[in-house]
Amino acid sequence: MKTVGKIFNILIFIFLYAPIFVVVFFSFNEGSSRALFEGFSLQWYREMFEDELILSSLYYPLVIAVLSAIISTVIGTMAALGINALKGWKKSVFLSVNNIPVVNPDIVTAISMMILFVFVLSKFHGMEMGFGTLLIAHITFNSPYVVLSVLPKLRGMDANIYYAALDLGCPPLKSFLKVVIPQIMPGIVSGLIMAFTLSLDDFVISYFNSGATFQTLPITIYSMTKKPYNLKLNALSTMLFAVVLVLMLIVNLRPAAEKKKVRRTAK
Amino acid sequence: MRKIILSVLAVIVVAAIIVTGSVISRGGGASSGSINVYNWGEYIDQSVLDDFEEQTGIKVNYTTYASNEEMYSKIVSGAASYDVIIPSEYMLSKMIDEGLIAELDFDNIPNYQYIGEEYRGLSFDPEEKYSVPYTWGTVVIVYNTKYVDEEDVADESLELLWNEKYAGKILMFDNPRDAFALALTRGGYSMNTTDPAQWNEAAEMLMEQKPLVQAYVMDQVFDKMISEEAYIAPYYAGDAITMMDENENLAAYVPVEGANQFVDAMCVLSSSQHKKEAEQFINFMCETDIAVRNAEEVCYAIPHTAAFEELDEETREDTMVYPPAEVLEKCEVFVNLPPETMLLQSDLWIRLKTTYY
Amino acid sequence: MTKSVEVGSKKVNLIPFSGWMVVFVLIPIALVVYYAFTGVDGFTLSNLTWIWTYRSTLWLSVWLSLLATAICLLLAYPVAYMISRASEKVQRNASLFIMLPMWMNFLVRTYAWMTILENNGLINNGLRLIFGEDFAGLNLINNHGAIILGMVYNYLPYMILPIYTALTKIDNSLIEAARDLGSGGVQIFRRIVLPLSVPGIISGITMVFIPSISTFIISKILGGGKDFLIGDLIEDYFLGNSGVVNYNIGAALSLVIMVMILIATCFMNKFDKDAKTNGGGVI
Numbered sequence: 001m002k003t004v005g006k007i008f009n010i011l012i013f014i015f016l017y018a019p020i021f022v023v024v025f026f027s028f029n030e031g032s033s034r035a036l037f038e039g040f041s042l043q044w045y046r047e048m049f050e051d052e053l054i055l056s057s058l059y060y061p062l063v064i065a066v067l068s069a070i071i072s073t074v075i076g077t078m079a080a081l082g083i084n085a086l087k088g089w090k091k092s093v094f095l096s097v098n099n100i101p102v103v104n105p106d107i108v109t110a111i112s113m114m115i116l117f118v119f120v121l122s123k124f125h126g127m128e129m130g131f132g133t134l135l136i137a138h139i140t141f142n143s144p145y146v147v148l149s150v151l152p153k154l155r156g157m158d159a160n161i162y163y164a165a166l167d168l169g170c171p172p173l174k175s176f177l178k179v180v181i182p183q184i185m186p187g188i189v190s191g192l193i194m195a196f197t198l199s200l201d202d203f204v205i206s207y208f209n210s211g212a213t214f215q216t217l218p219i220t221i222y223s224m225t226k227k228p229y230n231l232k233l234n235a236l237s238t239m240l241f242a243v244v245l246v247l248m249l250i251v252n253l254r255p256a257a258e259k260k261k262v263r264r265t266a267k
Numbered sequence: 268m269r270k271i272i273l274s275v276l277a278v279i280v281v282a283a284i285i286v287t288g289s290v291i292s293r294g295g296g297a298s299s300g301s302i303n304v305y306n307w308g309e310y311i312d313q314s315v316l317d318d319f320e321e322q323t324g325i326k327v328n329y330t331t332y333a334s335n336e337e338m339y340s341k342i343v344s345g346a347a348s349y350d351v352i353i354p355s356e357y358m359l360s361k362m363i364d365e366g367l368i369a370e371l372d373f374d375n376i377p378n379y380q381y382i383g384e385e386y387r388g389l390s391f392d393p394e395e396k397y398s399v400p401y402t403w404g405t406v407v408i409v410y411n412t413k414y415v416d417e418e419d420v421a422d423e424s425l426e427l428l429w430n431e432k433y434a435g436k437i438l439m440f441d442n443p444r445d446a447f448a449l450a451l452t453r454g455g456y457s458m459n460t461t462d463p464a465q466w467n468e469a470a471e472m473l474m475e476q477k478p479l480v481q482a483y484v485m486d487q488v489f490d491k492m493i494s495e496e497a498y499i500a501p502y503y504a505g506d507a508i509t510m511m512d513e514n515e516n517l518a519a520y521v522p523v524e525g526a527n528q529f530v531d532a533m534c535v536l537s538s539s540q541h542k543k544e545a546e547q548f549i550n551f552m553c554e555t556d557i558a559v560r561n562a563e564e565v566c567y568a569i570p571h572t573a574a575f576e577e578l579d580e581e582t583r584e585d586t587m588v589y590p591p592a593e594v595l596e597k598c599e600v601f602v603n604l605p606p607e608t609m610l611l612q613s614d615l616w617i618r619l620k621t622t623y624y
Numbered sequence: 625m626t627k628s629v630e631v632g633s634k635k636v637n638l639i640p641f642s643g644w645m646v647v648f649v650l651i652p653i654a655l656v657v658y659y660a661f662t663g664v665d666g667f668t669l670s671n672l673t674w675i676w677t678y679r680s681t682l683w684l685s686v687w688l689s690l691l692a693t694a695i696c697l698l699l700a701y702p703v704a705y706m707i708s709r710a711s712e713k714v715q716r717n718a719s720l721f722i723m724l725p726m727w728m729n730f731l732v733r734t735y736a737w738m739t740i741l742e743n744n745g746l747i748n749n750g751l752r753l754i755f756g757e758d759f760a761g762l763n764l765i766n767n768h769g770a771i772i773l774g775m776v777y778n779y780l781p782y783m784i785l786p787i788y789t790a791l792t793k794i795d796n797s798l799i800e801a802a803r804d805l806g807s808g809g810v811q812i813f814r815r816i817v818l819p820l821s822v823p824g825i826i827s828g829i830t831m832v833f834i835p836s837i838s839t840f841i842i843s844k845i846l847g848g849g850k851d852f853l854i855g856d857l858i859e860d861y862f863l864g865n866s867g868v869v870n871y872n873i874g875a876a877l878s879l880v881i882m883v884m885i886l887i888a889t890c891f892m893n894k895f896d897k898d899a900k901t902n903g904g905g906v907i
Binding site: 005008009012013015016017018019020022023026034035074075076078079081082083085094097098100101103104105106107108111112113114115116119136137139140143147197201203208218221222229233234237240241244245248 | 635636637638640641642644645648649650651652653655656659699702703706720721722724725726727728729730731732733734735736737739740742744745746777780781830834835837838840841855858859862863871874875878881882885889
């Protein structure tokens with residue numbers, strides 16, 4: 001039974017990683033086929049760094065992701081504080097509205113905003129979809145996730161510490177910064193990271209709301225997949241994947257190391 | 268916990284700084300403006316753009332589309348502001364009718380003199396006011412000689428696309444205009460017909476063909492034909508030559524029933540804020556040496572007489588790129604369809620895609 | 625009942641969020657509804673009746689997404705269960721490695737499936753090594769099976785993780801108590817583990833079904849662009865790839881999806897509550 005389970009697990013992981021392996025493997029292909037390996041070469045990496053379209057579509061999604069993550073973290077955290085203080089039907093109204101972009105399929109969120117933008121922009125001559133609309137769209141679908149990750153931390157927080165600080169004469173703002181923020185920080189940070197990730201990886205919403213002169217990376221990738229397949233894509237994906245892998249490993253190994261330290265000092 | 272938070276924040280901040288830094292340094296170059304060029308995918312020698320930027324200091328934002336319809340809807344949705352676009356003739360005439368295209372100032376495009384007489388004043392722009400022809404060509408049928416029997420291609424017919432022997436190995440255009448053109452021609456009708464009965468008959472043919480089709484594709488056709496995943500595909504002549512260069516088993520012919528002949532022309536949108544720079548770009552594309560380089564890359568026939576003389580003999584005498592007059596006679600140029608026919612075409616196309624076998 | 629922290633005015637805290645949500649979520653949805661019920665001459669139901677002609681598309685989308693969701697559930701549950709029973713270190717690494725593939729662009733990953741499944745792809749070429757060069761190859765791509773595979777592949781992590789989270793929340797002492805009272809493994813699973821993991825299953829089902837039913841890329845890349853799903857229809861009507869842009873029908877289709885998902889969510893929530901009152905009750 002145990003070995004059957006293990007084999008099953010391994011098969012699932014093979015299933016999840018087979019395409020990743022294919023992408024990475026063929027990024028080193030000497031030939032230009034995505035299905036026939038002709039020898040090892042780094043030429044696609046070289047070409048990728050020479051491709052201005054790819055490079056420029058790397059900058060903007062990062063800017064959008066950083067800006068939208070920060071803005072939606074601020075909006076979302078404030079909203080979470082507000083919602084947490086509400087009660088009854090008011091609270092459920094806010095929570096339901098918050099859930100709309102989470103539950104709605106991407107494509108519906110995307111086209112509903114596209115309708116709004118087209119509707120509004122057609123009234124103002126000379127304005128077009130682009131950086132602005134994309135940023136707005138990303139903030140819109142990011143903020144609810146921040147709210148959802150901060151709320152549980154607020155709920156789980158012991159409010160008495162905050163009031164104790166107030167009683168001891170600490171001014172409200174200072175007690176907020178020194179007492180409340182540190183306690184909900186993990187929620188804020190995971191909201192921030194989630195917003196950043198969602199924004200960076202989003203395709204559907206950007207596809208409908210980016211206008212035409214403005215391409216984010218997934219859109220560039222999409223337009224490249226419509227062309228004769230180019231292994232530059234594999235090189236690019238492999239590189240980004242490696243960066244993420246390293247970051248994740250650093251972040252994930254940290255707690256283990258810290259825990260060990262704590263245990264050691266506890267002894 | 269704090270350390271993790273801090274390190275993650277640090278990573279994000281550093282990323283942000285790098286990003287903004289690079290953006291600023293990109294914007295810092297002394298450029299005299301920028302233009303947005305919207306062109307078909309795989310339809311330019313990219314190095315030409317670099318040369319243009321270097322010579323003029325004008326930055327080119329280059330984006331691509333896969334079909335005339337995609338380009339058109341992006342532009343009319345108001346979502347985009349392009350300066351230079353390169354549509355096919357029928358889309359161009361539609362856009363001229365709708366006032367989307369600006370009149371060119373030919374004083375800024377002295378190189379227009381090189382455009383051959385037979386390519387000037389064509390049906391879509393009879394007064395030579397709006398456009399400068401970029402390339403032209405016909406639709407051809409590409410096939411793989413290794414898998415397709417000689418007797419099936421001996422008559423060079425469109426029937427090859429409906430040959431059940433090659434079920435699952437046939438590719439088809441993923442845009443209604445080109446796909447219906449093939450079916451209408453097969454039925455012996457004009458590809459510009461407005462007769463609903465003929466359109467319906469063409470739709471029937473496409474339905475009948477659907478079970479034989481491996482996939483509906485546009486530029487993915489390169490990949491699938493070169494890797495021999497599919498054996499038969501209709502596509503544009505210049506691209507067919509690119510494919511044949513990559514895989515020597517491929518061959519192509521202009522179907523005897525006739526085919527679509529297209530002219531793609533450069534023009535400037537009337538909403539353009541950089542008309543002068545856009546005209547400068549068009550003029551640059553018509554410099555003889557640039558046109559030669561571009562033609563060698565994209566493999567399409569060019570209307571540029573001086574550049575044509577400089578192409579190698581093999582290309583000039585390639586009957587697929589420059590078909591002889593008797594073949595061209597049977598070819599037809601798309602004209603802009605009236606709205607009710609467009610609507611019918613769109614409905615029939617969606618019905619094709621929503622009929623499941 | 626613990627007091628909640630009230631920092632500043634709750635009204636001030638809620639202003640940016642409320643404003644944002646009204647302008648960019650509620651108004652756009654109102655616009656979708658508006659477009660769905662209007663035509664050239666004002667109010668009309670013709671958009672919705674027009675959709676009736678696409679009933680086979682709706683049915684196909686629902687059917688493929690349901691199959692994909694069911695397959696995801698069958699594959700994900702054992703994996704989630706085994707991970708939740710493993711040591712803490714294995715648990716952390718396992719959930720990391722389940723998330724990791726999602727960090728590579730999904731278009732590129734889906735494209736890679738093409739390389740794997742094609743007639744000249746890795747699987748068929750592998751089979752050719754075994755059965756000889758003349759092996760015709762299996763038809764693995766450009767059909768509905770490939771679309772389902774694409775959905776399962778892309779959304780499987782969304783099924784594994786919530787189930788895993790729900791399973792880790794189960795109090796081990798409950799299981800031990802049941803064992804002490806003489807329950808067998810199957811009974812413990814059926815009476816304790818399964819009911820208590822229902823919330824995870826439900827959020828997994830939602831998280832797989834919703835993106836599956838609205839996808840428009842997977843059907844293009846792995847389905848060969850032959851058969852439209854609802855997502856393809858919406859894309860087509862909004863971007864006009866077939867030559868005609870029609871926001872009204874596109875909006876009506878989006879409305880249909882929204883209503884379908886709303887009904888599904890209500891149904892799920894009810895199921896969730898039932899499970900909580902009948903089954904666990906201890907959470």
